[in-house]
Amino acid sequence: DPEARYFHLGSEPGGGFLERLTARSKPPYWPSYFDADQLFNLNDDPLETTNLADDPAYADKLAEMKQLLRDHLADMPGTFAELKPDESRVD
Numbered sequence: 001d002p003e004a005r006y007f008h009l010g011s012e013p014g015g016g017f018l019e020r021l022t023a024r025s026k027p028p029y030w031p032s033y034f035d036a037d038q039l040f041n042l043n044d045d046p047l048e049t050t051n052l053a054d055d056p057a058y059a060d061k062l063a064e065m066k067q068l069l070r071d072h073l074a075d076m077p078g079t080f081a082e083l084k085p086d087e088s089r090v091d
Helices: 017-025 056-073
Strands: none
């Protein structure tokens, strides 16, 4: 269905109950897994242990990455939370 909604994890925003339970109970559980914004320096931190999204020094990089994602999602079906708001539907 081209009008279906798609989310990054499972069939609902943030994943379903079992997905969240599984992600939290199976080690290693990364503390930033459920953070809305995630930004990692993969060269220095390949295991993604330090989320840089809230660091003011990386605000410009985070904004740049979000814009790249918005541009990519523009041609995708469905919505993606705040990155691609609900579109008016004409029936």
